[in-house]
Every structure is written in structure tokens, then in C-alpha cells.
Amino acid sequence: MPNADKGRVPAERSRRVSRWFDPRGIAPGQLAFVLHRITGLGLVFYLYLHLAVLSLLARGPEAWDRFIDLAKTTPILILDVVLIFGLLFHALNGLRLTLVSLNMGVRRQTALFWGAALVTVVLTAVAGWMIFRM
Amino acid sequence: MSWRLTLKIHRWQPGDRAPYYDHFTVEVPEEAYVLDAIEKVWAEQDRSLAFRHACHHASCGSCGLRVNGREKLPCITPVTDYPNGSTIQIDPLRHFPLVRDLVVDMGPFSQAMEAVRFSIIRHASEGVPDARSSEPPILPEEDHEATRFENCLECGLCVSACPIAGSALNYLGPAALAAAERMLVEPRGVDPLAVWEAIDHDDGLWRCHGAFECSAACPSEVDPAAAIMRLRRYGPKVGQVARQQRR
Known part of the structure; x- marks a missing residue:
């Protein structure tokens, strides 16, 4: 019998999409896989948000001006930086996936991931600096 | 020196x-492996613990499980990989039907291998075409060097680690697809078109x-x-060549 039974705790169930986001012991390839999905979902959300914002144009100049005032607030500017991060990572990792799916750079896929991540971080930092400088 | 693990x-x-x-x-002992620790639990503390093992040297692939969430063969995972006095979590492989405790049903794995016509056919068997002389290589020669499917233990660790196998119930899985590549490199009498058609679909390649x-x-x-x-790059060509060979 167990010599140190600390209480029976529920074990994880298999076959759950939440497993995609299990951070334990994952390789860079899955980190890229998870980030690609998160950024992809974020971009889809942004697309619809963008269409909703553009629809304000149909409501006249006052509605649009109110939105512009809101868009200049710090929380929205921070979201702009997050959007740029997601856009850059999704695009660059998409190129990495395209390359490896064509059997190019497969053995360097980890380096390609870190390269995409590095470029994403650098360009996001530059974009963030420009956004807040304005 | 001994190693104490929970x-x-x-x-x-x-x-x-x-x-x-x-x-x-x-x-x-600090020279022990995680499988030794599990066996000691079974021998000294709980004879009802169900786990699978055989060779103790990464040859049979039957002991695959997860240690701290990561797929491992415990027979070659030293206990010293984990700090002395620490607690390690042992789980069964993911994405397989659970039989009991740490034992999973490898049936779906075998079915996927069967679906891609994977079989071990001796080169010298009577009636088997000589792959190196009678069947021109379908995949480029340089990629043959990188193909070492012969090393596969059929342990299922790859399927457990695959995030897609966790959500796509009918996905063939990495091992079966790698086996399919092997069958296309050296069909040895197996119909390449049948192999290609077994993987050329939404739940395959x-x-x-x-x-x-x-x-x-x-x-x-x-x-x-x-x-x-490699299959994604050369696969469509493989299918085309296989169809021409059938005609």
C-alpha cells in the first residue's frame, strides 16, 4: 500500500485541446505551435473588431472622433503593441511552417523559431517605441 | 550513494x-533508472500497480510513459535526472485508451501501422523484389541517408507527445507516417500506391x-x-510515380 498517500487527487484526462497549452516539458516546436494558435485566434478577433470600428464611419464624424479619442488612450496603445507582436509572430512563424512543410530547413526548425521570435520582439519593441513616441 | 524519490x-x-x-x-542506487524505482514500488509497496516493461534497455519500447509530463522510456531515464529527495509524477502515455494505472492499449497504434501497410519484409525473402536493384528509389537519394525508421521501437512516445493526436481522433500519427515513408523508400513488394493512398488524406500526411x-x-x-x-515535399510525386508504375 502507499507509504505516503497525500490524498487522492484527480488526474488529468486525455484528449483535450487544453493539452495544447500544457507548458510542461514542451519543445520549442510546440511553443511555436501554441503561440501560432493564440496569435491566429487573436488576429481573427481583431479582424472582426476592425470591421466593427470601421462601421463607425457610417454613423458620422462625431462617432468616429469619439473612437479616435479612445484609440489614443494608453490601454488601447498597449493593445496596438500586442497586436503588432501577434501579427509579426504569426507572419514570421507562418513562413517557418511553410519552409519546413516544403522540406526546407527542417533540421534547423528550432533555430528558425528562435529567429522568428527574436525578429518579432525587436520589431515589436521598435514599433512600441514609435507608437508611444507619437 | 542511494537516491530517494517520491x-x-x-x-x-x-x-x-x-x-x-x-x-x-x-x-x-544512484545508478538506477526510473523503471527500477517503479519496479521497487511494485515489489515492496503495492503489488497491484500495473505497468508494462520487458527488456530494460530501450529495445522493446514497451515501458513508455510520462515522467513529469514528458514522454520517456523509464528504462533508460536515470533517476539522477531528478533531484535527490524530489517528487516525480508518473503518468501513462496520452492519446491511447487507458487500460489500468500506467498501462495503455497500443491497439490504435498497431492499427495505424497496419493502415500504412507497414511490415518487416526481409530483403532476402523469396519472391521479394530487391529494393536496391529492381525498384528505382522513389525519394531522392540524399534523403535516404536521413531515414532511419529501422530504429523505431514502436513505443508510442511520439503519438503521446503529438498535440494533434490529442485532438484529431483519427489522425494516423507520426510513427505511422514515418513508417509509410519507409515503405515508399523500399516497398519490397508492397504496393506503393496503396501506401500513398493510405496517407494522402485529411487525417494522414x-x-x-x-x-x-x-x-x-x-x-x-x-x-x-x-x-x-519529406513526404509532404515528395509525396505528390510519389503518388504520381506509383500510379504510373501500376499502369
Whole structure:
């Protein structure tokens, strides 16, 4: 019998999409896989948000001006930086996936991931600096 | 010097409402492997613990499980990989039907291998075409060097590590796709078109999302992800050649 039974705790169930986001012991390839999905979902959300914002144009100049005032607030500017991060990572990792799916750079896929991540971080930092400088 | 570990082991048997964990503390020599620690639990503390093993040297592939969430062959995982006095969590492989405790049903794995016509056909068997002389290579020669599917233990670690196998129930999985590549490199009498048609569908070659977890988990450096990517590049040509050969 167990010599140190600390209480029976529920074990994880298999076959759950939440497993995609299990951070334990994952390789860079899955980190890229998870980030690609998160950024992809974020971009889809942004697309619809963008269409909703553009629809304000149909409501006249006052509605649009109110939105512009809101868009200049710090929380929205921070979201702009997050959007740029997601856009850059999704695009660059998409190129990495395209390359490896064509059997190019497969053995360097980890380096390609870190390269995409590095470029994403650098360009996001530059974009963030420009956004807040304005 | 001895190594003291607490094993937090996944438990479940038919009739239990939900899985749970039991904790066992064992001391083993520092030269021991995680499988030795599990066997000591079974020998000295709980004879009802169900786990699978055979060869103890990464040859049979039957002991695959997860240690701290990561797919491992415990027979070649030293206990010293984990700090002395620490607790390690032992779970069964993911994405397979659970039989009991740490034992999973490898049936779906075997079915996937069968679906891609994987079979071990001796080169010298009577009636088997000589792959090196009578059958021109379908894949480029340089890629043959990278193909070492012969190393596959059929342990299932790659399937457990694959995030897509966790959500696409009918996905063939990395091992079967790597096996398919092997069959296309050297068909040895197996119909290449049948192999290609077995993988050229939504739940086959094209389902992989390139997470590369299969290759990271593989204890034998088979690199199934690389095999899948090679097939994606050359696969359509393979299908075309196979169709021409059939005519």
C-alpha cells in the first residue's frame, strides 16, 4: 500500500485541446505551435473588431472622433503593441511552417523559431517605441 | 550513494470513477533508472500497480510513459535526472485508451501501422523484389541517408507527445507516417500506391501541424517530423510515380 498517500487527487484526462497549452516539458516546436494558435485566434478577433470600428464611419464624424479619442488612450496603445507582436509572430512563424512543410530547413526548425521570435520582439519593441513616441 | 524519490503515480482501474495519484517513496542506487524505482514500488509497496516493461534497455519500447509530463522510456531515464529527495509524477502515455494505472492499449497504434501497410519484409525473402536493384528509389537519394525508421521501437512516445493526436481522433500519427515513408523508400513488394493512398488524406500526411514534439520525444532519433516533411515535399510525386508504375 502507499507509504505516503497525500490524498487522492484527480488526474488529468486525455484528449483535450487544453493539452495544447500544457507548458510542461514542451519543445520549442510546440511553443511555436501554441503561440501560432493564440496569435491566429487573436488576429481573427481583431479582424472582426476592425470591421466593427470601421462601421463607425457610417454613423458620422462625431462617432468616429469619439473612437479616435479612445484609440489614443494608453490601454488601447498597449493593445496596438500586442497586436503588432501577434501579427509579426504569426507572419514570421507562418513562413517557418511553410519552409519546413516544403522540406526546407527542417533540421534547423528550432533555430528558425528562435529567429522568428527574436525578429518579432525587436520589431515589436521598435514599433512600441514609435507608437508611444507619437 | 542511494537516491530517494517520491513517485506520484497515476492510478485507475475499470470501475474507478476517475483517475487519481498515489505517492510512494523509494530509495534506489544512484545508478538506477526510473523503471527500477517503479519496479521497487511494485515489489515492496503495492503489488497491484500495473505497468508494462520487458527488456530494460530501450529495445522493446514497451515501458513508455510520462515522467513529469514528458514522454520517456523509464528504462533508460536515470533517476539522477531528478533531484535527490524530489517528487516525480508518473503518468501513462496520452492519446491511447487507458487500460489500468500506467498501462495503455497500443491497439490504435498497431492499427495505424497496419493502415500504412507497414511490415518487416526481409530483403532476402523469396519472391521479394530487391529494393536496391529492381525498384528505382522513389525519394531522392540524399534523403535516404536521413531515414532511419529501422530504429523505431514502436513505443508510442511520439503519438503521446503529438498535440494533434490529442485532438484529431483519427489522425494516423507520426510513427505511422514515418513508417509509410519507409515503405515508399523500399516497398519490397508492397504496393506503393496503396501506401500513398493510405496517407494522402485529411487525417494522414496533411493533418500534421509541425509542432515537432514527436521528434523531440523519440528515444531512437527516428525523427518522424522530418519524415513527414519529406513526404509532404515528395509525396505528390510519389503518388504520381506509383500510379504510373501500376499502369
